[in-house]
Amino acid sequence: MTIKPLFDKVVLKAVETEETTQSGIVLPGTAKEKPQMAEVVAVGPGGVVDGKDVVMQVKEGQKVIYSKYAGNDVKLDDTEYVIIRQSDILAVVE
Amino acid sequence: MTIKPLFDKVVLKAVETEETTQSGIVLPGTAKEKPQMAEVVAVGPGGVVDGKDVVMQVKEGQKVIYSKYAGNDVKLDDTEYVIIRQSDILAVVE
Amino acid sequence: MTIKPLFDKVVLKAVETEETTQSGIVLPGTAKEKPQMAEVVAVGPGGVVDGKDVVMQVKEGQKVIYSKYAGNDVKLDDTEYVIIRQSDILAVVE
Amino acid sequence: MTIKPLFDKVVLKAVETEETTQSGIVLPGTAKEKPQMAEVVAVGPGGVVDGKDVVMQVKEGQKVIYSKYAGNDVKLDDTEYVIIRQSDILAVVE
Amino acid sequence: MTIKPLFDKVVLKAVETEETTQSGIVLPGTAKEKPQMAEVVAVGPGGVVDGKDVVMQVKEGQKVIYSKYAGNDVKLDDTEYVIIRQSDILAVVE
Amino acid sequence: MTIKPLFDKVVLKAVETEETTQSGIVLPGTAKEKPQMAEVVAVGPGGVVDGKDVVMQVKEGQKVIYSKYAGNDVKLDDTEYVIIRQSDILAVVE
Amino acid sequence: MTIKPLFDKVVLKAVETEETTQSGIVLPGTAKEKPQMAEVVAVGPGGVVDGKDVVMQVKEGQKVIYSKYAGNDVKLDDTEYVIIRQSDILAVVE
Numbered sequence: 001m002t003i004k005p006l007f008d009k010v011v012l013k014a015v016e017t018e019e020t021t022q023s024g025i026v027l028p029g030t031a032k033e034k035p036q037m038a039e040v041v042a043v044g045p046g047g048v049v050d051g052k053d054v055v056m057q058v059k060e061g062q063k064v065i066y067s068k069y070a071g072n073d074v075k076l077d078d079t080e081y082v083i084i085r086q087s088d089i090l091a092v093v094e
Numbered sequence: 095m096t097i098k099p100l101f102d103k104v105v106l107k108a109v110e111t112e113e114t115t116q117s118g119i120v121l122p123g124t125a126k127e128k129p130q131m132a133e134v135v136a137v138g139p140g141g142v143v144d145g146k147d148v149v150m151q152v153k154e155g156q157k158v159i160y161s162k163y164a165g166n167d168v169k170l171d172d173t174e175y176v177i178i179r180q181s182d183i184l185a186v187v188e
Numbered sequence: 189m190t191i192k193p194l195f196d197k198v199v200l201k202a203v204e205t206e207e208t209t210q211s212g213i214v215l216p217g218t219a220k221e222k223p224q225m226a227e228v229v230a231v232g233p234g235g236v237v238d239g240k241d242v243v244m245q246v247k248e249g250q251k252v253i254y255s256k257y258a259g260n261d262v263k264l265d266d267t268e269y270v271i272i273r274q275s276d277i278l279a280v281v282e
Numbered sequence: 283m284t285i286k287p288l289f290d291k292v293v294l295k296a297v298e299t300e301e302t303t304q305s306g307i308v309l310p311g312t313a314k315e316k317p318q319m320a321e322v323v324a325v326g327p328g329g330v331v332d333g334k335d336v337v338m339q340v341k342e343g344q345k346v347i348y349s350k351y352a353g354n355d356v357k358l359d360d361t362e363y364v365i366i367r368q369s370d371i372l373a374v375v376e
Numbered sequence: 377m378t379i380k381p382l383f384d385k386v387v388l389k390a391v392e393t394e395e396t397t398q399s400g401i402v403l404p405g406t407a408k409e410k411p412q413m414a415e416v417v418a419v420g421p422g423g424v425v426d427g428k429d430v431v432m433q434v435k436e437g438q439k440v441i442y443s444k445y446a447g448n449d450v451k452l453d454d455t456e457y458v459i460i461r462q463s464d465i466l467a468v469v470e
Numbered sequence: 471m472t473i474k475p476l477f478d479k480v481v482l483k484a485v486e487t488e489e490t491t492q493s494g495i496v497l498p499g500t501a502k503e504k505p506q507m508a509e510v511v512a513v514g515p516g517g518v519v520d521g522k523d524v525v526m527q528v529k530e531g532q533k534v535i536y537s538k539y540a541g542n543d544v545k546l547d548d549t550e551y552v553i554i555r556q557s558d559i560l561a562v563v564e
Numbered sequence: 565m566t567i568k569p570l571f572d573k574v575v576l577k578a579v580e581t582e583e584t585t586q587s588g589i590v591l592p593g594t595a596k597e598k599p600q601m602a603e604v605v606a607v608g609p610g611g612v613v614d615g616k617d618v619v620m621q622v623k624e625g626q627k628v629i630y631s632k633y634a635g636n637d638v639k640l641d642d643t644e645y646v647i648i649r650q651s652d653i654l655a656v657v658e
Contacts, residue, residue: 001187001188002187002188003159003185003186003187004185004186004187004188005184005185006151006152006180006183006184006185006186007151007181009184009185011185042185044185048146048147048149049181050146050181051145051146051147051615052612052614052615053612053615055612057570057571058570065567065636065638065647067636072159072161072184074159074184076187083159083184083185086570087571087613087614089570090569090570090573090636090638090647091567091568091569091570091573091575091606091608091647092567092568092570093565093566093567093568093640094565094566094568095281095282096281096282097253097279097280097281098279098280098281098282099278099279100245100246100274100277100278100279100280101245101275103278103279105279136279138279142241142243143275144240144275145239145240145241166253166255166278168253168278170281177253177278177279189375189376190375190376191347191373191374191375192373192374192375192376193372193373194339194340194368194371194372194373194374195339195369197372197373199373230373232373236335236337237369238334238369239333239334239335260347260349260372262347262372264375271347271372271373283469283470284469284470285441285467285468285469286467286468286469286470287466287467288433288434288462288465288466288467288468289433289463291466291467293467324467326467330429330431331463332428332463333427333428333429354441354443354466356441356466358469365441365466365467377563377564378563378564379535379561379562379563380561380562380563380564381560381561382527382528382556382559382560382561382562383527383557385560385561387561418561420561424522424523424525425557426522426557427521427522427523448535448537448560450535450560452563459535459560459561471657471658472657472658473629473655473656473657474655474656474657474658475654475655476621476622476650476653476654476655476656477621477651479654479655481655512655514655518617518619519651520616520651521615521616521617542629542631542654544629544654546657553629553654553655
């Protein structure tokens with residue numbers, strides 16, 4: 001199965017390496033958005049979204065930090081994904 | 095009876111196969127949007143919605159993942175449907 | 189008495205047939221919008237609403253499914269009506 | 283004293299006839315907007331309101347159904363009025 | 377001291393005459409905006425406010441009814457004022 | 471240290487004179503915005519803010535009344551400041 | 565690892581010097597945005613963000629005061645960062 005995101009949606013797969021665990025993400029408060037690192041696995045076509053033209057900036061294979069609060073968790077073929085709007089991606093990590 | 099969605103609305107029918115149950119959707123939190131897989135059964139005409147031009151991207155028969163939180167459940171002739179705005183559809187699954 | 193809706197408002201009258209009761213509407217949660225089937229009894233003129241041009245798509249006599257949460261219940265001459273914006277009508281049922 | 287509404291405001295006076303009481307307004311829930319019938323006693327000039335051009339559609343003497351939730355109750359010279367934006371008037375009753 | 381309101385702000389001084397007390401304002405609910413009568417003591421210059429051109433309609437000395445909920449109470453030289461946006465003024469009373 | 475506000479931000483320093491205390495600010499309710507008098511100590515450059523052109527109207531040294539609810543308290547070199555958007559300044563006091 | 569912020573995002577690193585502690589930030593209330601001083605470590609490219617053109621005003625190495633409430637905390641290689649929209653930066657401190 002393949003997930004093809006629509007519009008400005010991006011499909012992410014959590015990066016679960018030991019390194020991530022050690023130097024990973026700090027979640028100091030509970031009422032706050034939980035940013036996370038993940039790998040981009042699919043990118044929507046962009047185009048006109050809610051009346052505004054969106055150009056996709058991220059690419060498959062990039063590691064990104066995102067605001068998890070806004071994403072949707074999906075499990076498909078035993079793999080967990082997050083589908084998120086590109087505008088909820090905060091940064092690319094290289 | 096036939097449901098003809100207006101504007102940018104899409105009518106979905108839940109995909110309830112065993113495969114879906116096994117490799118299905120993870121709903122880790124309760125206060126969070128619950129994404130789900132469903133089949134598109136009818137697509138609205140699109141056009142100007144809330145002052146913005148909307149082109150319909152999904153088609154009948156496609157399987158999609160959507161953010162259930164925003165949809166409306168309807169039961170008609172003993173079949174359950176979800177009517178949802180296209181912008182609440184996250185991805186097409188192939 | 190006659191109700192003449194303004195702007196993009198539509199006046200609906202609940203369809204309360206037995207068939208509707210049997211294969212009626214599923215309301216699984218309480219915190220969620222309750223969609224319902226109803227018959228259109230009057231349609232506003234449309235035009236510029238909140239700065240946007242609205243063309244009315246529904247017609248008197250059509251059966252529609254709507255998101256009841258957004259409507260206003262009115263009782264006039266012992267008949268109950270719902271007055272709703274056209275954009276809160278989800279689909280036409282034929 | 284005379285109330286001259288500004289912008290897109292409309293001054294309403296409750297219609298409290300027996301007929302209204304008998305075939306009056308149904309208020310099934312408490313958390314919901316309470317629509318009511320009232321008579322238009324004064325209409326603002328319209329014009330540009332919040333950057334959008336508003337043309338007044340209602341006239342003095344008309345009976346209207348409105349969404350009371352959005353209005354402001356005012357008592358002046360022992361008469362109770364409701365001042366409401368025209369867009370919160372749902373329909374004219376004739 | 378003189379208060380010179382900025383933008384679309386208007387400075388009001390409560391009208392506390394006996395007449396006002398007798399035929400005054402009804403505040404039926406507590407969770408609702410409390411409209412009040414007051415005298416205009418200063419009017420801002422208007423102009424572009426939040427990207428929209430605002431023309432001031434009220435004048436010093438006019439008595440107005442306003443939605444108190446949106447205003448700010450200020451006490452200066454032992455006099456209490458309310459500073460409010462013009463759009464929160466509902467009507468002029470003559 | 472010098473605070474240079476960005477965009478439409480203004481830096482204020484509370485006016486804490488005896489006069490202010492005596493004829494000071496009334497804060498009748500707790501759930502309401504608390505307006506306060508303060509002196510302007512720095513003014514941002516204005517320009518395009520959130521897609522709208524903002525011209526700065528206030529100047530250093532002016533005393534202003536502002537809606538404290540929207541501001542941010544900052545302590546720098548033992549002096550307390552409030553950083554606020556110009557649109558949250560209600561009036562200039564002379 | 566390097567964080568490359570997208571769009572109008574800015575990466576900040578908390579300034580934790582003794583001076584900061586002594587003449588640091590006042591957080592008088594708990595329900596209020598907590599402004600903080602931090603150093604800019606990376607600046608996004610700006611461009612069209614949510615349909616509006618954003619020009620980046622801050623630079624690497626500047627100390628800024630920001631409204632922490634809107635930011636996202638991230639820990640990467642044992643260093644804590646805050647990723648924030650430029651519009652949530654209140655002022656530059658020199």
